[in-house]
Amino acid sequence: MARLSVSRLTKTFAGRAVLAGVDLDVAAGSLLAVLGASGSGKTTLLRIVCGFERADSGVVEIDGRAVAGRGFHAPPERRRVGYVAQEGSLFPHLTVAENVAFGLERRERRDRARIEGLLERVGLPAAYAGRGPHQLSGGEQQRVALARALAPSPQLVLLDEPFSALDAALRVETRQAVSDALAAAGATAVLVTHDQSEALAMGAEVAVLRNGFVAQIATPETLYRQPVDAALAQFVGEAVILPGIVEAGAVTCALGRLPLGRAVPDGSADVMLRPEQIRFVTISAAAAPCARIVGVTFYGHDASVRLALAGGAETILARVPGHRVAKAGDDVRLAVEGPVMAYPRASVSAAAARGATLSENPRSAEALGIEETLP
Amino acid sequence: MTLTADATGTIAAGAGLRAGRARPPAALVAAALAGVALVLLPILYTVAQAGAVGPGDAVALLFRPLVGALFVNTLTLVVATSAATAVIGVATAWAIERTDLPGRTIWSVLMAAPLAVPPFISSYAWVSISNGLQDFAGALLVVTFAYFPLVYLPVAAALRGLDPALEDTARALGQSPWGCFRRVVLPQLRPALYGGVLLVALDVSTEFGAFALLRFRTFTTELYAQYRIGLDGPETSLLALVIVALCMALLVAELRVRGRARYARVGAGSKRPAARVPLGAMRWPVLGLFATLVAATVGVPVGMVLYWLLHHAQAATSPVAPSLPALFDATLNSIVYGLAGAACALAIATPIAWLAVRYPGRWTALIERAAYLAQGAPGIVVALALIALAVQYVPPLYQSVPLLALAYAVLFLPLAIVGVRSALVQIPPRFEEVARSLGQSGAGVALRVVLPLAASGIGAGAAMVFIFVSTELTATLLLAPTGARTLATEVWANTSSLAFAAAAPFAAAILCLSFAFTWLFANRLGQADVSDRG
Numbered sequence: 001m002a003r004l005s006v007s008r009l010t011k012t013f014a015g016r017a018v019l020a021g022v023d024l025d026v027a028a029g030s031l032l033a034v035l036g037a038s039g040s041g042k043t044t045l046l047r048i049v050c051g052f053e054r055a056d057s058g059v060v061e062i063d064g065r066a067v068a069g070r071g072f073h074a075p076p077e078r079r080r081v082g083y084v085a086q087e088g089s090l091f092p093h094l095t096v097a098e099n100v101a102f103g104l105e106r107r108e109r110r111d112r113a114r115i116e117g118l119l120e121r122v123g124l125p126a127a128y129a130g131r132g133p134h135q136l137s138g139g140e141q142q143r144v145a146l147a148r149a150l151a152p153s154p155q156l157v158l159l160d161e162p163f164s165a166l167d168a169a170l171r172v173e174t175r176q177a178v179s180d181a182l183a184a185a186g187a188t189a190v191l192v193t194h195d196q197s198e199a200l201a202m203g204a205e206v207a208v209l210r211n212g213f214v215a216q217i218a219t220p221e222t223l224y225r226q227p228v229d230a231a232l233a234q235f236v237g238e239a240v241i242l243p244g245i246v247e248a249g250a251v252t253c254a255l256g257r258l259p260l261g262r263a264v265p266d267g268s269a270d271v272m273l274r275p276e277q278i279r280f281v282t283i284s285a286a287a288a289p290c291a292r293i294v295g296v297t298f299y300g301h302d303a304s305v306r307l308a309l310a311g312g313a314e315t316i317l318a319r320v321p322g323h324r325v326a327k328a329g330d331d332v333r334l335a336v337e338g339p340v341m342a343y344p345r346a347s348v349s350a351a352a353a354r355g356a357t358l359s360e361n362p363r364s365a366e367a368l369g370i371e372e373t374l375p
Numbered sequence: 376m377t378l379t380a381d382a383t384g385t386i387a388a389g390a391g392l393r394a395g396r397a398r399p400p401a402a403l404v405a406a407a408l409a410g411v412a413l414v415l416l417p418i419l420y421t422v423a424q425a426g427a428v429g430p431g432d433a434v435a436l437l438f439r440p441l442v443g444a445l446f447v448n449t450l451t452l453v454v455a456t457s458a459a460t461a462v463i464g465v466a467t468a469w470a471i472e473r474t475d476l477p478g479r480t481i482w483s484v485l486m487a488a489p490l491a492v493p494p495f496i497s498s499y500a501w502v503s504i505s506n507g508l509q510d511f512a513g514a515l516l517v518v519t520f521a522y523f524p525l526v527y528l529p530v531a532a533a534l535r536g537l538d539p540a541l542e543d544t545a546r547a548l549g550q551s552p553w554g555c556f557r558r559v560v561l562p563q564l565r566p567a568l569y570g571g572v573l574l575v576a577l578d579v580s581t582e583f584g585a586f587a588l589l590r591f592r593t594f595t596t597e598l599y600a601q602y603r604i605g606l607d608g609p610e611t612s613l614l615a616l617v618i619v620a621l622c623m624a625l626l627v628a629e630l631r632v633r634g635r636a637r638y639a640r641v642g643a644g645s646k647r648p649a650a651r652v653p654l655g656a657m658r659w660p661v662l663g664l665f666a667t668l669v670a671a672t673v674g675v676p677v678g679m680v681l682y683w684l685l686h687h688a689q690a691a692t693s694p695v696a697p698s699l700p701a702l703f704d705a706t707l708n709s710i711v712y713g714l715a716g717a718a719c720a721l722a723i724a725t726p727i728a729w730l731a732v733r734y735p736g737r738w739t740a741l742i743e744r745a746a747y748l749a750q751g752a753p754g755i756v757v758a759l760a761l762i763a764l765a766v767q768y769v770p771p772l773y774q775s776v777p778l779l780a781l782a783y784a785v786l787f788l789p790l791a792i793v794g795v796r797s798a799l800v801q802i803p804p805r806f807e808e809v810a811r812s813l814g815q816s817g818a819g820v821a822l823r824v825v826l827p828l829a830a831s832g833i834g835a836g837a838a839m840v841f842i843f844v845s846t847e848l849t850a851t852l853l854l855a856p857t858g859a860r861t862l863a864t865e866v867w868a869n870t871s872s873l874a875f876a877a878a879a880p881f882a883a884a885i886l887c888l889s890f891a892f893t894w895l896f897a898n899r900l901g902q903a904d905v906s907d908r909g
Contacts, residue, residue: 050808051811051812052808052811075811075816076808076811076812077811077812077813077814077815077816077819078814079812080814081812082812083809083812083813085808085809089805089806089809091809091810091824092828093827093828102810102815102823103813103814103815145809148809148813149813151813152813152814
């Protein structure tokens with residue numbers, strides 16, 4: 001298995017920069033999830049690494065060998081890159097076994113044991129070998145597609161939103177099977193997705209692609225707890241954003257004086273914390289801020305509670321365990337667990353000026369028909 | 376980041392095939408261009424020949440009473456047939472798709488069936504009933520009955536695709552059923568109707584066999600007559616130019632209407648079936664009309680062929696018993712030529728369709744369009760041009776099977792292109808990408824993925840070409856090797872000498888061959904991808 005390294009990759013479609021200088025590094029044997037909204041360029045990135053698309057500039061290296069860049073372009077069949085498409089794309093005229101064997105050398109294709117081993121690795125019984133693709137469920141098709149991609153022992157496996165066509169229950173199960181199979185094969189893999197929870201659950205690292213740049217690349221935990229800006233925080237999960245003032249290594253806001261997860265200079269800032277960091281406290285501590293419950297959405301295992309802070313018209317979101325839900329109209333006292341993030345106001349406006357906001361620009365993405373609508 | 380120069384070199388050197396959709400391989404472009412050049416050759420030659428005539432001579436030759444008479448003949452027939460097929464086509468389509476007519480499924484198959492009867496076979500049937508059915512009236516009758524399915528099929532398909540909610544809305548706004556049809560349904564049918572009528576006009580303009588047997592003079596029969604008496608001067612080239620110009624105009628109009636029809640259908644279509652108009656007391660008269668139509672279009676040709684098969688001894692003019700060896704010979708020739716024509720058409724069509732499907736763009740669309748133009752040349756013009764070219768430049772090709780196959784390919788190329796194209800369109804490019812990522816080269820992808828998936832579609836296209844070629848008359852008559860007879864030329868020769876009974880076995884063989892393929896036409900033409908017979 002090999003290391004993948006992408007540097008300063010650019011690609012322009014119809015005058016619009018889809019990739020504006022992307023840098024990525026995936027360690028051998030690890031899985032990188034590339035997370036992005038539609039139109040963020042994630043599919044284009046993957047297609048360039050596969051070799052289906054040519055980059056305008058930049059270099060793609062697999063195992064230290066450049067496969068694209070500096071005026072040349074290795075065709076896909078010479079890159080030894082496994083590819084799992086969104087819909088599986090199993091060849092409809094071939095059986096499961098023939099699909100899996102497709103990329104093998106002619107004499108290896110008859111090796112039944114090897115094919116059954118591959119099927120087993122993705123969690124399918126050997127009896128499936130003789131079936132046609134139309135006899136499989138969506139999740140099974142994706143597993144076969146992965147077995148097919150793994151069969152020629154590729155240097156790298158690329159997965160293009162492989163679970164988006166599956167329904168929720170099947171998705172979790174297939175995700176686990178794919179994760180296990182990739183880990184068992186020790187494969188270096190890149191998974192492209194627009195689903196935050198999928199990226200966080202599957203990636204050893206997650207890269208968030210935004211307007212053609214990598215906004216942040218980090219472990220799932222770091223990405224979730226310490227996103228680089230408020231917009232990214234809201235993209236990666238639910239976030240509570242409040243105005244505050246940083247002073248001497250802590251920030252003061254409507255929820256009190258809170259410790260910082262990452263040091264920032266003193267001054268006014270946006271405070272970001274996750275809704276599940278907010279706790280209802282029963283002991284009436286004088287210092288604890290007061291809030292009134294405006295609405296409750298009950299999910300079973302937990303619940304979202306909308307709170308109006310005392311003296312404020314705006315509401316914030318808290319996420320509490322399902323067994324500790326209060327009623328709308330109740331007054332509660334709040335506490336915050338763990339450190340929070342603060343983003344100095346000046347840097348936020350600078351980021352906005354660079355155009356690096358997460359708010360999508362659906363007009364241009366749709367009008368240009370780029371990214372997901374690529375044929 | 377490290378970049379090892381020699382590793383880079385080895386991968387780059389092996390990069391024979393380049394990915395990316397923008398640039399098609401040069402070999403593919405060359406093959407497509409060569410194919411287009413080949414099929415456009417007859418038209419270009421005809422135009423060049425006519426262009427060699429001085430302007431003064433050209434005017435004198437064009438404004439002759441003969442040309443005027445031919446022009447009036449062709450044009451009045453085209454207009455009358457267009458009107459007649461439009462009325463019959465729309466009326467039958469509406470009755471089948473929008474009323475409670477009993478037996479609609481059977482009627483819809485029977486409405487497509489006349490396409491399986493070559494017009495010169497219906498001509499033979501009608502002429503053998505009565506000599507009175509000749510000239511304009513006979514020609515109008517024969518071609519209307521032969522070609523109305525070209526209007527019926529696209530109009531019926533369009534009716535099926537219409538959103539019934541629009542008709543409901545019109546009724547709710549106070550329109551009567553007739554007002555609703557006139558103001559809401561008919562306008563939406565227009566692209567399909569115009570496309571169908573233009574195809575009818577094109578086919579009538581290029582028809583030869585039916586008119587020759589009915590002794591109705593058009594440009595095509597006149598060209599044949601001039602060829603028979605050895606005339607090959609500027610007057611012939613100008614006649615050919617006039618008919619080619621007429622056909623090109625019709626073809627360009629048809630292509631434009633078809634382009635628009637495709638847009639009109641996008642977004643339409645609804646799962647809910649339309650409410651059917653009850654015919655009530657009109658049911659029996661309407662059924663009677665349908666029965667009459669089927670009797671005239673399918674019943675007469677089949678019935679007359681059967682009659683002459685069974686009553687060959689009573690034939691006044693030609694009491695000839697059918698000869699089995701001759702029938703076997705002719706059938707074998709028809710099949711061999713059909714296979715040769717289909718193979719040649721596929722060989723030319725495949726690069727063109729591949730280019731159009733996988734590398735869509737302005738240039739590839741232009742190449743595909745140019746290939747479609749070839750069908751605008753009447754069979755007689757194509758045959759005459761190929762004869763002249765062969766005699767001048769490659770005499771051994773004259774009256775050889777390869778040249779005949781090329782003529783067939785020119786005439787029926789659009790059928791092959793449509794077949795290959797629709798087969799390729801259904802294969803997502805993603806399959807090819809997956810195969811490439813699994814280490815297959817371009818040729819490997821074509822062999823292991825594309826060909827197996829496209830085989831049935833390509834086969835259907837080839838079968839269409841085969842059936843049209845094996846019943847083709849005009850080009851076969853002029854280009855077949857000396858002494859080689861096919862089913863079509865046997866029918867032609869015997870009917871021309873009024874030996875109706877002698878023609879019957881060959882006509883019967885043609886009908887059997889054709890009807891066996893009728894389902895194919897019905898399936899393909901229902902998608903409005905209609906084409907003509909030369």
